[in-house]
Amino acid sequence: MTASQGKPAKKERPELTTHPWGRRIIILIVAAYITALILGPVIALFAGAFREGPGAIQAALSQPGVLSAFWLTILIGLFVVAVHAILGTVVAWVFVRDRFPGRNLINGLMDMPFAVSPVVVGYMLLLLFGRNGIFGPLLAPLGVRVAFAIPGMVLATLFVTLPFMIRELIPVLENFGISQEQAAATIGANGWQIFRRITFPALRWGFIYGVTLTFARALGEFGAVLVIGGGVQGRTETATLYIYRALDERNYVGAYSAALILGIFSLGLVLGTDYIRRREQERN
């Protein structure tokens, strides 16, 4: 998917064709567009959060409920990452190495979470697990609550983050091929040994990127957890749901500060991974 298109890092080639003025104008337009579209709003958020000073941010973030909302977000994120790390790897492996009927159709459907509205995702789960849903009434007597509870929010986050791990791993697996695995098999290694010693090390960076993107996406999920979780303060309120409530209650410093922290956290995650990978590439 789009996220898998890593940054092309080829050496610059000399310029041939463009007129010097054409070149200047194009660079100017691009720089102005990115400044207005991306940099402007980012700076505005910083300014908005710091408008009443760092003390106000600290006060806003230490209000009851804020910390627990961030904790819930992180816990759901970690759980989702763990599930996709294992099952996403299995899915990627199966789609590269195995052939079975319906493979192409499912392969196409796998990108659906990227385009289906998060609200619709939450609603689908409500149709399955809600009060009048298909499984809801079956699970209720067992005391299992999925809708308006954490399990539903985990399912919603699993759905929206489904493609990231798989789409990171599939191209890496395809490029890696199977000759080394076959060689290992010839000298008597078993399937698990081959995976652990040969295949997984080759997948390592795809895997790390997949984990990072899944986690970042999970931290920011909003629409789906709003619909299936209901955003009950202190119970099903994640960081994004807290921001939404704070805006609604006109607690602007609270909303802006929490948004700033969440944005910095997920951005730091992605940039940090990028930085480590680049340093490792330079060392080799």
Add this chain to the structure above:
Amino acid sequence: MKTKTPKQEIGYQSPLGRRGLRGVALVYLTVLLLIPLFVIIQDGLREGLTGLWHQVTLPIAWSALILTLWTAAIMTIINTMMGTLTAYALVRYDFPGKTIINSLVDLPLAIPTLVTGVMLVVLFGPQQALGALLKEQFGISIIFAPPGIIMALLFITFPFVVRTVQPVLLDLDRAQEAAATTLGAGSWTIFRRITLPPLILPMISGALLSFARAIGEFGAVVIVAGNIPLYSQTAAVYVLGEVESENRLGASAVSVVMIAIAFSLMMLVDWLQQRERKGSL
């Protein structure tokens, strides 16, 4: 995703292990993906296609869908042009700050869309300096109005066109352009006749991805657009309202239409990217 896909032989696994893994993968995808999609499509079609059509053409639902489509369309046009231009500048030119711009392109992928919405409200909100200035001097409202929706969508989808066009542009053979220069072609002619044609397919893929992503966008839009029926309420926000007021028919019908649009676009992108891969081999 521009990798060759040679048919790979099944490796070392015993048939039993292979079937086991295939089973795990298929059960996982069925539970997580197929069952929910199936259930909502079935629910939307509970009263048949005519029932669905009736729900979708109710004035508020219809206007939400149309608003979603036209704001996404405008975003797609701007994003395709600016994304291609950005990719061109990043590949062909060297200039101070290029590394920063290259990292800024990916920033929207890492920032939660709700946070994007908050950013835009801080910048353009009616109580903020810039928002108030635009409102008083030019009578333009961005927040709680369609322009805010387009801005939010532009922010979120910015990487899609850049990152689909950029690798193709990098792989392009420059010899043809050099030859055309020798023959006396102007830079615009060279761009139009030599550089642009191989970029068309990736541009379309990027455009369709942006459009598909925009149809379902919720987090940023709900903050930026407010929730004014018939004016700034998009399809996703409409579905949320219908879910909350327990209008199951309306919520399911509009959801199914959104899923159908997303599905056809994703299939089209998939097909285009396969064609592109075959063309480049």
